Amino acid sequence: MPVAFKDSLDGILIKAGQYMEYDGLETIRKAYEFTLESNRRFDFLRMSGEPAIVHPLAVAAQLVEWRMDSETVAAGILHDTIEDPNIHKLQLRAIFGDTVAQLVEGVSKLKKYELPETFSEDDAYYMRIFMAVAKDIRVALIKMADRLHNMSTLHALPAYKQIKNCVETQMIFILMAERLGMREAMEEMRETAFMYLEPDEFEDAGLMMEKLAPEENAVFEAAETELRASLDDIGLEYSLERVPHTPYFIGRLASDPAKPQSLLKTGHLEIVTTETPDAYRALGVVHKIFSPFSRDSELRGVVHGFIDTMHHPSGDLKRSIETIVVGPGGAAISINILTEEMRLTNSRGVVSLLAAGSSLRDPGFLEERVKDLQRMIGEQSGLAEGEDAEKQIDRYLRLFREKKNFVFASDGSALVLPESATVLDYAYKMSVATGNAFKSAIINKKEVGMCHVPGRFEHLEIITNEAATPRVEWLECVSTDYAKNEIMKRLTALPRADAVKEGRRALLQKSYEAGLCPSNRIEDLEQMLSMVADDFEIREIDDIYLNIVRGEINLQFVLEVVRTLYKRIIRLEDFEKAPRIIGHPAYDGEADPAAFIFDKPLRSSLYLDEICSPLPGDEIAVYGGLKKAVVHRKDCRNRRSRPIFLGRKTPALWGDTSGSKFPARFKIKFFPAKDIQRQILNIIEKSGGEIMYPNDVNTSGRHLQLMEVVALVYNAAHAANICEELLNLQEIAVAERV
Known part of the structure; x- marks a missing residue:
């Protein structure tokens, strides 16, 4: 050897x-x-x-x-x-x-x-x-x-292998280390990956540390001096040290808008006590010397006072009391308070549980994390059977990626689920019987819907009804695979006749809510389904209902197919094409005669017709008298219906309109959805249109919303492009220039 x-x-x-x-x-x-x-x-x-x-x-x-x-x-x-x-x-x-x-x-x-x-x-x-x-x-x-x-x-290693290893480390091992509470290992791997994957940002963070260190060191020293004197006065057994921040932490901190600008970035203070009660005594001393930031201070969004995870660890198994205070000179200082055992478990997580001779006084939360993780991997392996490799791996990675939330049940027990979990997920976490009999939920004495996502440490009470039974739409209100699996067990156990009835009810209800079947009659819905049955490779419409309940067809997918069909057949009614905003200011000003070519000089004031809104690219004609002339599209309804009132016709063509914009009137029919009007206006503006307010919205006869927008555009092709962009939104049924 x-x-x-x-x-x-x-x-x-x-x-x-x-x-x-x-x-x-x-x-x-x-x-x-x-x-x-x-x-x-x-x-x-x-x-x-x-x-x-x-x-x-x-x-x-x-x-x-x-x-x-x-x-x-x-x-x-x-x-x-x-x-x-x-x-x-x-x-x-x-x-x-x-x-x-x-x-x-x-x-x-x-x-x-x-x-x-x-x-x-x-x-x-x-x-x-x-x-x-x-x-x-x-x-x-x-x-x-x-x-x-x-x-x-x-x-x-060669550069390509450096990148590959770092990406793999970020994707798998950093997430795994965080989930297992191995902060020491996680930070070491994260710093190395940061250095290789984002070298410029890594260097900038290092330079920031060098620049800030002298000034921040003086603030830290002053704060430490005050803290030591006060902690010594109460006879507390403790240690106080400054914990330096890593380049990765500093880089992310500098770009986090939720953090205060005055927060010291090169490190934080850590007070370590022997016993948990002493940690709370230390917190009292800290807040006696330094004022905590409040919501009304510079730190908008920062929790007032402190965050206590001593008894209920965070998603990465960290336990401590964290507070941000106003330190010497008005600087914001982050201070962590914890016990010696917590410092060990915060650093090494499950390692401290498995270490030989481990004498942790409170190992329960670590044991629970290990069992919970192994149980969930076992559950995922059953659910992932038959999926391709990419989907299976993503399924497992979600176990490591998702943060955990703590909610208190009415019996005082703490329920732990991913942050995305709804109250219905928590009902199934309590027991399958509670989930299946769900009626409503109460959060902090306020009733909420089954899709509500509770906040951290909120108190939850589940109201049950023995006559209740899982419905198809419940699947949309749960995020955990366990709850989805239990709901599917009940749905797939239904006899065929009951399953068809449940699928029919769910699809009709959702179609009505989405504005796809405004009559709320099953006959109208089935007429549309018969037109798209081939898309599902199904002969009997009842089989669509059955497969929705059996999980063979996704309810939302059926709705999207019906929505696509509906968008193909829906049109603007004649009465809907008429302007709802008469006398719009966009049409008040005179048009520039230089934008047109006339056979002979025009002495009249020139205006654009408000009804047809002509644009460069349209065939036009000019009608009027000695004082006023109006430019119309040749297909203008107003010109065809009232020719006697328009006056003498003057042949005209569009001239050089490059760089000029003209008002166009758009009519948009859309299904009700959150922020849809804002999205419509954003698309018009991003496409180069300038919105001319006011805009008008009213309810269409088919449970659709009808919106009128007047916007400045360059030409007819530009207006057509805007309509195409709008129709790319699934909620838009009709987008026309009128």
Whole structure:
């Protein structure tokens, strides 16, 4: 054994010997010798120029630093051996036992002949990690140690591999570390990825740190002096230190509009106490010396006073009291208050739970997170069956990506679900029976609908009705797969006749609400469905209803198909084409005669007709007398219906109108939707039109809204382009220039 690596191994064994028995140390030694000899790793070089054995030793050193058991450390050393074509997992099982072999298999890439047909090598690798984590969380820790060392040697890789590794780290491992509360590992990987993926921003953040440090150091020192004196006065046992911020944190902080401009960016203060009650005493001292920011101060949107996650950890398992106060000189200072145990768990998360000799006094929330994560992965594996690789991986990543919310049930228990969860999701979280019998919900003594998303720490009461039963539209009000699955169980259990009835009811109700069936008669709806039945490859309309309930056809998809048909057949009625805004100021001013070509000079004042709104590109004619002449489109209804009142006709053509704009009148029919009018105006303006107020909206006879807009445009082609852009919105049924 080369002396250098023997020394490295001995250092690992010495540190592991502080908490590990002799048999465990021998397992680590045996794993090292197997890795070195079986793969001849001393003969191989990494791209950094180091012998390949350096990597498994670095992984083992990290795992020992986390005080992992001998099986985990041995698996960390062996984690690449199974990729050697000469090594089989049965060898590892025979030499090191089932547990070590399973851990190694969980973090190893599949061999080519083991790959599923529809999976790439990377896809299969990610899937294997997810599945292995569901069985043994230690797989995630080995993978974290492996990734930490790989990220520390990125400098030796070509640029494309640096980018690939960083993106992969952001997509998988940073999210996993955050979900497991491993803040220390998460920040290290995030900083490295930031440095390689956004080098300019990384450099700017470093320069900002250098620039701000002298001034902010003085503020920190003054604040620390005041805090120490006051904390000492009450006889509190504590430690106070300044925690520096990383370039990534500073870069994001500087661009976050929700944060105060005066907030010190290079770090924050941390007060660490022995017991939880002492943390609240420290908070009292902090707020006695320094005033907390309020909603009415510079910090609009910042919670008044403090944020307390001591008893209910945040989504990344962080527990502390966080407060922002007005410090010396009026600067905003962020102060975190926590216990020694919380500082450990905030830094290492589940590592502190699994560490040998762990003596956490409050390990419950960590144990619950591990069980919760493994349970959800297990649930997702059943739901993901049959999906392609991309969808399956995205399904698992959502488990790591989504933040958690805490809501208190009426019995005082805390319910934990993703932030997107609705009150109906929480009802199913309480029990399947509660969810199935949902009637309404009360949040902080106020009744809310089933689609309402509760805020953090709000109090929730579910009102049930034993006669209630899950409906198709309930699926639109839940975000968790568990609740969706339970609703589908009840719907798919319905007899065919009942399922058809439920599907018919749901589709008719939604079609009426969307303005697609204003009569609310099933006959009218089925007339439209008969025209699109081929789109669903279904002969019987009842089968559409049945498949909606069975989950074979999405209700929203059916509505979109019907909406598309409705948009094809709906038209403006003649009475709707008439202007609703007579005497619009856009038509008051005289038209520029230079924009027209006449056979003979025109001495009259020239105006554009308000009814037909002629634009360059339209065929036109001019009618009038000695004092006033009006430009009409040749197809103008006003010209055809009242020719006797128009006066003498003067032939005319459009001249040079480049750069000039003219008023155009648009009629838009749309389905009621949130912010739809604002979207319409935005499209017109982004297309180069200038809105001329006022605009007029009224209810059409088909439950559609009818909107009239007068806007300045360049020509008829420009107006037609605006109409095309408007029709791209699914809520727009008709968009015409009239």
